[in-house]
Structure formats: C-alpha cells, structure tokens
Amino acid sequence: PELVTVGELAEILDIGATEIIKILMMSGTMATINQQIDYETAEIVASELGYEVKAVKMEDVVTKILEEYDEEDTGNEVKRPPVVTVMGHVDHGKTSLLDRIRKANVTAGEAGGITQHIGAYTVTINGESITFIDTPGHEAFTAMRSRGAQMTDIAILVVAADDGVMPQTVEAINHVKAAGVPIIVAINKIDKEGANPERVKQELTEHNLVVEEWGGDVIAVPVSAKKGENIDTLLEMVLLVSEMGELTADPKRAARGSVIEAQVKKGKGATASLLVQQGTLHVGDSIISGMTYGKVRTMIDDKGKRIKKAGPSTPVEISGLSDIPVAGDDFIVLENEKEARQLAEKRREMEKDARQAKMRLSLDDLFTKIQ
Ligand code: GTP
Numbered sequence: 001p002e003l004v005t006v007g008e009l010a011e012i013l014d015i016g017a018t019e020i021i022k023i024l025m026m027s028g029t030m031a032t033i034n035q036q037i038d039y040e041t042a043e044i045v046a047s048e049l050g051y052e053v054k055a056v057k058m059e060d061v062v063t064k065i066l067e068e069y070d071e072e073d074t075g076n077e078v079k080r081p082p083v084v085t086v087m088g089h090v091d092h093g094k095t096s097l098l099d100r101i102r103k104a105n106v107t108a109g110e111a112g113g114i115t116q117h118i119g120a121y122t123v124t125i126n127g128e129s130i131t132f133i134d135t136p137g138h139e140a141f142t143a144m145r146s147r148g149a150q151m152t153d154i155a156i157l158v159v160a161a162d163d164g165v166m167p168q169t170v171e172a173i174n175h176v177k178a179a180g181v182p183i184i185v186a187i188n189k190i191d192k193e194g195a196n197p198e199r200v201k202q203e204l205t206e207h208n209l210v211v212e213e214w215g216g217d218v219i220a221v222p223v224s225a226k227k228g229e230n231i232d233t234l235l236e237m238v239l240l241v242s243e244m245g246e247l248t249a250d251p252k253r254a255a256r257g258s259v260i261e262a263q264v265k266k267g268k269g270a271t272a273s274l275l276v277q278q279g280t281l282h283v284g285d286s287i288i289s290g291m292t293y294g295k296v297r298t299m300i301d302d303k304g305k306r307i308k309k310a311g312p313s314t315p316v317e318i319s320g321l322s323d324i325p326v327a328g329d330d331f332i333v334l335e336n337e338k339e340a341r342q343l344a345e346k347r348r349e350m351e352k353d354a355r356q357a358k359m360r361l362s363l364d365d366l367f368t369k370i371q
Pocket residue numbers: 088089090091092093094095096097135136137138188189190191192223224225226227
C-alpha cells in the first residue's frame with residue numbers, strides 16, 4: 001500500500017524532505033516530495049535516521065484484522081441500511097428535520113421513549129431502515145463534520161431557504177466532496193416568509209452543486225421540518241440513492257466501526273456511542289479504539305432499550321471501556337480483553353515516548369495513516 005508521501009514522512013520524523021530524498025536515492029529510488037512511498041520503505045528510511053521502529057509488531061495484530069476485512073466478498077454479505085449524516089450551517093434545521101423524521105416514524109407505544117440518547121437513530125420507512133447521524137452546525141465543530149462525512153454513505157445538506165449558503169454549508173460541502181459521498185440537499189424552512197429556494201440553488205452552483213432541474217446531478221428537495229412538508233419525498237430520495245450504492249455488510253463477522261461520541265456517565269463510567277459498520281457487536285466482546293480498550297458490558301439502542309447484539313449500520317451506546325475513546329476513531333473487536341489491553345497499553349507507551357521525543361506526530365499516527 002502506498003500511503004505516505006515523502007513530505008508527510010519528513011514532517012512526522014521532523015526532518016527536511018531533502019534528507020529523506022537523499023536516503024531514498026542512495027538505495028536507488030528517485031523520489032520527489034509528493035511521491036508516495038510504502039510502509040516498508042518508510043520503515044527503512046526511519047531506521048536509517050536512527051528511529052526505532054517498534055510500532056510494527058504490535059500493530060500487526062490490527063493490520064491483520066483490517067486486512068481480513070478488506071478481503072473481497074466473504075459470501076455472507078447482505079444488504080445493510082444506509083448511514084445518512086445530516087450536515088449544514090448552524091440553525092438551518094438539522095435537528096428539527098431529524099425530529100420530524102423520527103416523529104413520523106414512531107408507533108404510539110414508542111412515543112414516550114424518544115429521547116436523544118446517542119445523536120444517531122435508525123428509522124424504518126416503507127420497510128427499509130435508514131440510520132441518521134446528526135451533527136452540530138456551529139463553526140467550532142469542524143472535526144465532527146469531517147468525521148460525519150467519513151462515516152457516512154449519504155450526506156443530507158440542510159440549507160435554510162431564508163438564509164442561503166453560509167460558511168459551514170460550504171465547509172460541509174467540502175468535507176463531503178473530499179469523502180466522495182453523494183449529497184442530497186434539503187432546502188429547509190420553505191414555510192418561512194422570505195424563503196427563497198431558487199436563490200439557494202443559485203448559490204449552490206457557485207460550489208459546483210448543480211441541481212437536476214438545471215441540468216446537474218444534485219437532488220434538491222424543498223422541505224419544511226416545521227410543517228412536515230415534503231419530508232416523504234426527501235426520504236424517498238435517500239432510499240433511491242442508497243439503492244444505487246448497493247450497500248452490503250457481513251453480519252457474521254466480528255464488529256468494526258467508528259466512535260460517534262463518548263462521555264463519562266454517572267453510574268456507568270466511560271460510555272461511547274458507536275456506529276457498527278461491519279459485522280455484529282455483542283455484549284462481552286473485547287474492543288479497542290485508539291488507546292482505549294474494554295469489554296462491552298452493556299449496550300443500549302437508539303431508543304434506550306438494552307440489547308445484546310448490534311448488526312451493521314446500527315448505532316449503539318456501550319459501557320465497559322477503560323477510558324473514553326476519541327470521537328471519530330475506529331474501533332475493532334479483538335480476540336480477548338487481554339489482547340485489547342496489551343495493545344492499548346503499547347499504544348499509550350508509544351504516545352508517551354513520542355511526546356518525550358518531541359515528535360510532531362507519533363509513530364502511531366504514522367502507522368495509522370499507513371493502514
Ligand atoms: P445546530 O444544531 O445548532 O447547528 O442547529 P440545527 O441546524 O440543528 O437547527 P435546529 O433544528 O435546532 O433549528 C433551528 C431553529 O430553526 C429552531 O428554532 C427551529 O424551530 C427552526 N426551524 C427548523 N426548521 C424549520 C422550518 O422548517 N421552518 C421554520 N419556520 N423554522 C424551522
């Protein structure tokens with residue numbers, strides 16, 4: 001895998017790129033600063049420069065697991081629900097839109113149970129499940145928008161029709177484009193006086209999002225989260241785009257996914273909202289995420305109900321972790337808790353060493369990048 005450029009490696013090792021180019025030249029490789037080099041070459045360069053490359057062995061465990069996942073079709077792949085992230089500028093109505101979708105979806109018996117447990121929910125529309133993730137629009141939450149774009153299959157970009165394209169709209173567009181994810185635009189608040197959906201479409205073209213009626217390929221649906229107008233059309237579009245993606249996962253595998261958010265909760269200790277992306281997560285599974293490890297002690301679904309297992313595209317909240325993991329990090333299931341703990345401890349040690357060595361990025365970062 002070619003995953004680090006000469007320039008990036010220079011930054012990680014805190015050394016001039018020309019030094020690295022020289023070493024590569026001595027071993028017969030002509031390289032430029034933007035050239036991508038593979039894991040082994042990076043390792044050789046690092047050891048030439050006197051770095052002890054001790055990350056290799058312990059990370060092998062993780063690498064192996066990830067490689068297994070990347071192998072083609074296990075024969076057990078089945079359709080999975082799309083993961084849809086709702087993004088947009090502050091106050092443009094992302095949470096209102098999700099609330100509206102959920103309210104239309106719950107049966108009478110469930111109604112009391114609707115509380116925002118984990119910022120992510122699965123709803124069923126015409127027998128098809130969709131998992132939604134909410135994100136904040138405030139400018140301080142750039143990282144959340146970036147992560148949201150990365151863990152999603154489809155992005156709904158909410159733009160208020162009375163306000164138009166704003167800075168965090170543009171930022172969200174850029175994250176989504178970088179992640180290569182399809183965008184559906186929800187032009188919201190069309191019930192409001194001063195709403196101007198046509199102006200929104202015009203502004204979107206300035207960011208290379210041309211709506212279908214103007215000859216482009218971007219689906220835009222004018223909606224009102226407040227009045228419930230056109231929400232069904234929006235959901236139909238989500239299902240349509242999702243069908244085209246042919247999303248599958250193997251529920252029989254060990255789970256792998258991402259951390260949506262994490263916090264310490266009274267009486268529960270460290271808890272994390274996880275999105276299971278592949279496989280099935282079970283109570284009792286040993287997981288690692290960054291430098292955090294643990295055995296899943298309890299697991300609750302998006303309605304606050306205790307569950308024992310969670311399949312692909314399911315958001316859950318778990319307890320049983322040593323510490324709170326970092327939102328946006330991956331998690332994987334390991335063989336047992338001991339393995340998870342040892343790996344987490346090694347990562348922690350390396351972090352410390354790296355800090356002491358005053359490296360700008362730790363070697364762990366290097367190897368995460370390389371995976
Ligand atoms: P952040 O999470 O802070 O970025 O905001 P948000 O995008 O989640 O917006 P939120 O759903 O909190 O809505 C912001 C305000 O807009 C609230 O006062 C809503 O009642 C109002 N609002 C949302 N959707 C509509 C709509 O369709 N029409 C009208 N008139 N008001 C709306």
